[in-house]
Amino acid sequence: MNDVLAHRARATPDATALIDAGSGREWSYAKLDAAVDRTAGRLAELGIDPGDHLGCLLDTRPAAVRLLHAALRLGCVLAPLNTRLTPSELGGRIERADLAGLICEADTEANAVEASEVPIASVNDTERTEVTTLIDVETAEFEPTTWSRDDPCLMLATSGTTGRPKLVVLTVGNLVASAVASAFRLGVLPDDRWLSPLSVYHMGGLAPIVRSALYGTTTVLVGNDGTGFDTAATHHALAEHDCTGVSLVPTMLRRLLDAGDLPDSLRFVLLGGAPASTGLIERCERRNVPVHPTYGMTETTSQVATARPDEAFAHSGTVGQPLVGTDVAVIDAAGERVAPGETGEIAVSGPTVFASYYDDPDATAAAVSEHGFHTGDVGYRDTEGRLWVTGRLDEQIVTGGENVDPEVVADALRAHSAVDDAAVVGLDDPEWGERVGALVVADDDLDAETLRTHCRERLAGFEIPRTIAFVDSLPRTASGTVERDVVRETLR
Template identity: 60%
Template sequence: MNGTTNDWLAHRSAVSPGATALIEAEDGTEWTYADLDSAVERTAGRLAGLGLREGDHLGVLMETRMESVRLVHAAMRLGCVLVPLNVRLAVPELRRQVGVTDLSALVCEANTEATAREIAVDVPVVSVDASIDTTLGECERAEFDPNAWTRDDPQIMLFTSGTTGNPKAVVLTMGNLLASATASAFRLGVLPDDRWHLCLSTYHMGGLAPLLRSTLYGTTVVLESGSGFDPEETLETVRAYDATGISLVPTMLRRMLDAEKSDDGSRLDSLRFVLLGGAPARDELIEECENRAVPVCPTYGMTETASQIATARPTEAFEHRGTVGRPLMFTELTVVDGDGNPVESGESGELVVAGPTVMAGYYDNRKATADAFGEYGLHTGDVGYRDEGDRIWVLNRRSDRIVTGGENVHPGEVVEVLRDHPGIRDAAVVGVEDEEWGEQIGALVVPVADETMTLESIRAFCDGRLAGYKQPRLLDVTAELPRTASGTVDRDAVRERLRYDS
């Protein structure tokens, strides 16, 4: 693809207009690519009627639904930068995001309209549902020229899912998204009859990616609308529509497998791959997938890299539990030490990524962008290593490193030992501020049913497995680990709970 190109849906509709683009799982409504193209043309015309033009920033505050799909494609048709906003955030958080993204308009739904009007005082707000004001469907359509895109043009702006500080707005170009879709297809494989079940939110890359990729591939998206995640509903939808692929975070997959135990996995038989990311997958989860013939593909990625950096195919995941596989095509991954120098295979260090999927930068934040890049590419802030087979193993965030009594402790190492405890189902480990030691190691554990956990018993289990300074000094138990909207452990919430209980 050289020079310029129109939006991907327009191309796909011209090539295969009668192919099924999307199925609404709620009622089985099917959209061909020609149908979807016509609907997107109408939506784009109404957005143009609001005054939106090439280069404008279009905010969307909505759950995953048919209307949000149309907005994703309509933004590309107009040449707007799409800015999806997380509906789970609090008003102050959303207000800060709106304040730094220079929105030209904000589209919402009935459930988010009050919030949208509160956070976007100086920005036009329209709802796709019945509204106290004009709805998007009532806007007068205006003529427009479809945008001609180049690979360097910003297409999407997403916020990082960091658990501390103010998230930064990641600018992803059309080229980033194209390279990601291509590399993912090389790793996972694409078949003409593939159906990607979409149950992740479209305000995260995990939800946006299937919409964009399937359009490029000419395959079908099965759309599960609504807020929240219901494992039974997802299982039934996968079976009803013979989905061949699905993106999940480990917690979602765990809940689906628990719900599926009475059915021997029959509702998952159609799947060719389960792309599993957003948080580390426990070895026991991968083992259960192997035992139940669930084709899990653990992946490691970032918003800053348009999703996947490395992904393991099922056979590799089963034979080397804990790996996230090899880097994707065109992605260069370097492991560096504290001085920024590459290390040998087997040695841990920070993971640094380069390649066509890496973001253009953080919007209107030159300092943060400059700080993020070094000689070998984007510094991920993640600690890991590369084995002799070129497989990547991610240990933990560098920023999560605990320094206790002058000794460095990687939380991932402690978590791995705790998860081996027969009475512990899951665990999170953080550093808790301490006047004497600088930080103490705290553990929040999810016990197996009817198990009683004490700090003494856990430390006894760690003897011989961990050095004394790496063993937990603080302990609390919980039924479920607190998590962020993207599925990662909310380390601030864990730390606060341990601090409160200490």
């Protein structure tokens, strides 16, 4: 098969492929295809060959879209890198990924130069002698790659909220299967416009770009400069460009709802990256927001299960049924499937599950069994097959010999009307082994003792947080995952 953009440009050349909400520029599939061809030719001139690993240190912008498709056209493996990493962190990722080259931009150029000695090119003009300006490179002739479904095409780092992040290898088949499964759940219409404010170094930000090209629909980009979410720009772009879909994490959605009503053009709000509170789902129901809470991860090419709005409103907390082609097993410590309603580790199998962790066969083998990929997440399926995710295996708290599920405690905290969000972790305790700690985002007039009184009506005594601290926002990764080590250090 050819790369997805080449196929789409032949099928619907005049359809709108990409809109940059910041500048208002638009590209048809024919124009985007031509731009990608030029980018691929310049990469070939720089010596990037099929099978090479090409680093991408770009934020959410049209240049990142062109680079993704150019890498597919050349037959190399694209390795998007987190633009918020320090040079020392970035250097470790670059070395482990075995990059043949790295594409940066003005804002990431200095870190790229400091982090590594691999050949670097910038999509912007540069004054650095170590960095080539990509647009000034001659366009070489090259042979577009023909792909098979088993060929690796992406390498993405796991969130890395605890321990050393691993590099997840995804194949062309993974991307296609994910797009097909998502289409069955969300639906696809010819005039769809999918807005993505998420970072392109996470699968949640890449997925709309790949899927839109497969569907022949439009991607709308709202610039993400790596420093935060622009609520006003995103709110404006949704209405200005009649967007029918948007990918968000819960914090983004809360801010958009605080800013005003969302446009009637929206068919779906794909909400992932972190658990959505009951209060947030209830706000969506009251305001007719078509929220689709989803559960997924890098190793599953994004979505595993997604709830449609009616299901989300009727069964707050569920992430719905697994997507077509995806099998979800809930297993106990002995590796046996448990009955509906019983809690265990979530394992996922199907065509969206990753190929391997790069250059780490031991980690790959340890993560997979006859049930599929062991996610490390804890949850259960109810009698109708809906999936509920309750926490992480490595986040379980044992205090005085009693097991505490952090997400159960966090849900109880979020049930207080003054609490916007909460994260719960175990803290070392000389008497009990661990004690329950909570970092809470709440109104200014709420105090710890009032919150404990609220919890006594909902939790057992050993589950009530002994340590509570209040913050303006929870520390999160760019994908929306709570940084639990930072939470723990803050509470200490």
